Amino acid sequence: LHFSVWLLRKNNHVTCRYWKHYAQRGSIPHLFSVHRHKIQEAIQKLKPVNSASLSVSSRTDTGVHALSNSAHFDLQRRNNKPPFAEDLLVEALNYHLQTEQIRINQAHRVADDFHARYRAQSRTYVYRVALGVRHRTLLPLTESNLCWDIQDTELDVEAMREAAAVLIGTHDFSSFRAVNSDMTFKNPVKTLDVASIQLxxxxxxxxxxxxxxxxxxxxxxxxxxxxxxxxMTGALVAVGRGLLTVSQLRDLLEAKDNLAYPQNLVAPAHGLFLTQVAYRESDLPLRQALCTDNFKD
Incomplete structure (x- = not known):
């Protein structure tokens, strides 16, 4: 977890907002239940004045994994104590999380208008596909529910890359979104900066x-x-299998209609990983050097 800290003064106490970067095992929605609760419990064990509330940068559908995520919270220490040093905060939280499937990687103090979700500049997801699997029980245990296993031993990767290039840029991605309660409130126009396929x-x-x-x-x-x-993954794999042409994928994108997407093409959730949430350096300006003198106690 990466935690950002905002440094504020309230009622003669020092209140810090922390941005944290963390890693977890298990699906992202699980973080919002058990893992989120456990992190907040760990923060409370530091005995702050305030009740900890964690705001996480990224959420997605059930079954998707997070190798890297970020969140922020406010921490107000008692008796006018100075803010925690960032490295000590990481150690303290991980000490209280040592029996959990989650680890804090970094913590930074941030300004009081920073928000882990809304200040994120980019999010990177990696989808893993296993080829030549006659039955999913033949996968190594270390890959169970961590990839999409398909029987095809080869896919036309060059055709997939050509199709991926069609998706790069700013488009109305209505054809590639599923129906949910937020659909009418979210702009379907997104800018896809990277769509790459590698071994x-x-x-x-x-x-x-x-x-x-x-x-x-x-x-x-x-x-x-x-x-x-x-x-997008399901459509690109369909191109690799010869079930969809690059031209048909382009037509699907230009249709701008979620009903135009063949439902049997959607890739399963368990092969998808959130791997990075990026921020501007200018949004993480309050470094350790700013308060070194305050951490001597």
Whole structure:
């Protein structure tokens, strides 16, 4: 977790907003239940004046994993104590989280108008596809529910890359979003900065030598529509399988209609990973040096 801290003065106490960067095992929605509760419990064990409330940068549908995410919270110490040093805060939180499947990686103090979700400049997702899997029970245990396993031993990767290039840029992605309660309130026009396809590896390739190869599909944008990445992945894999042409994918994009998307193409959630949430350096200006003298107690 990356935590950002905002430094404010309230009622003669020092209140800090922290931005944190963290990693977790399990799906992102699980973070918003068990993991979010556990992080807030860890913060409360630092005995702040205020009740901790965690604001997380990214949410998505059930089953998607997070290798990296970020959040912010406010922390007000008792008895006019100075803010926690960033490295000490990371150590203290991880100490209280040592039995959980989540770790804090970094913590930074941030300005009082910083927000982990709305100040994010980009989010990167990676979708993992395993090729040549006759049955999912033949996958190594280390890959269970961590990739989309398909029987095809080869996909037309060059055709997939040509199709991915069609998606790059600013478009109305209505055809690639699923219906949900927020649909009427969200602008379907998004800018896709990266859509790349590369060879990948098993998480335990050193120990498992089965004839399974991997592809990694990477997507970067400031924000995505509901199930947009899974739908783009499903369409690109369909192109690789010869079930969809590049021209048909372009027509699908230009249709700007979520009903135009073939429902049987959607990639399953368990192959998708949130891997990075990026911010401007100028949004993380309050570094350790600004308050070194305050941490001597």
């Amino acid at each position: 990948g590896n098993s998480f335990a390739s050193t120990y498992f030598h089965r004839q399974v190869s991997f592809l990694e599909l990477t997507f970067t944008s400031r924000s995505f529509l509901y199930k947009q990445v899974r739908r």
